[in-house]
Amino acid sequence: MKEIGIKYRRGHRLDVALSTNMPLALVFLPASDIAKYVDKGNVDIGITGMDIVEESSADVNILAHLGFGKCQLCVQAPVSSKIKDVKDLSGKRIVTSFTNLAEKYFRDLEGGELTTKVSHVSGSVEAACALGLADGIVDLVETGETMRAAGLEIISLIMDTQTVLIGNKHTTHQDLIDILQTRIKGVITAGLYSSMEYNIPADKLAEACKITPGMTSPTVAHLSDENWLAVKVMIKKPEVNDIMDRLENIGATNIMVLEIQNCRM
Structure with a gap:
């Protein structure tokens, strides 16, 4: 906000x-x-x-x-059960806080007639198998640490979520929604990109533009030395160091990376 x-x-x-x-x-x-x-x-x-x-x-x-908040909703079963195929959980006990999605998934798996017993719990779903309440669970997995600590493993993916x-x-109030939506997208985009500025010999500009093509194209300005140009461009944050190395290798100097707080694309 x-x-x-x-x-x-x-x-x-x-x-x-x-x-x-x-x-x-x-x-x-x-x-x-x-x-x-x-x-x-x-x-x-x-x-x-x-x-x-x-x-x-x-x-x-x-x-x-x-x-952000990326994770997966998965069917999980105890490693000790040696269950590898989700069909082996058909007709058995499933505990989850996502009862509607779990029932739909197993109903489709069973050809429209649900025989799997899906029960709802609001928390500590991963403990259900160890405590004898379930043969498997449907729960969100982010890093998998909680799942593995509970002795569970993924049997099947239901959906990716974020x-x-x-x-x-x-x-x-569509006008106000449009304003808020645009602002939010601007902040998200700013978080994905950095602004890069560097100087490059004029005869290396084409090569530099291949390394940093930008969103539309780089901004290029002449320096007082006619043999040199100043370039400004947006680049994806994970690529910053690789791009700096490649630019330096072709003769770029004064390479600077700046954070973008907000933007409109």
Whole structure:
């Protein structure tokens, strides 16, 4: 909220805050409820997981994939069970907090008639098998550390998920949603790229542009020395060091990398 310019004051233990500089209210809800409120209520825009959207069957617009909170919803089973095929869990006990997605997955697996017993728990799903409640679980996996610590392994992938920006299909404030969506995308893009500036001999410009083509094309300016040019370009953050090495190898100097706080593309 800070990076997209929304200022607000939130009182202690309050779930609603009014913006002090924009005509909007912020509502702080559990992630599992947000999709429902955006679908059925008077909430115009929200941030939650794609898995939550699918689990709640919310009819919302997916405005943007935000690129964080990435994980996978998977069927898991104890390593000791030696189960390798998800079909071996058909008709057995599955514990999950994603009952709708789990039931749909196993119903499709079983040809439309669900025989697998899917039960709901809200937390500590990974303990269900060890405590005798389940033969397998359906749960989110990010790094897999919790799964492995519980003696579980992935048997099947149900879906990839990440944090998404969602919108109410019946909003009466589309203009404001468009502004917020543009601002959020600008912040996300800024987080993916850095700004690079360097000087390059004029006769090496074409070669340099192949290394740093930019979003559209590099910005090129003449220096007082007519044999040299100044180049400014956006590059992906993970490629920074490799690009600097390659530019230096062809004669670039004064190579600088700057952080981008915000942008509009």
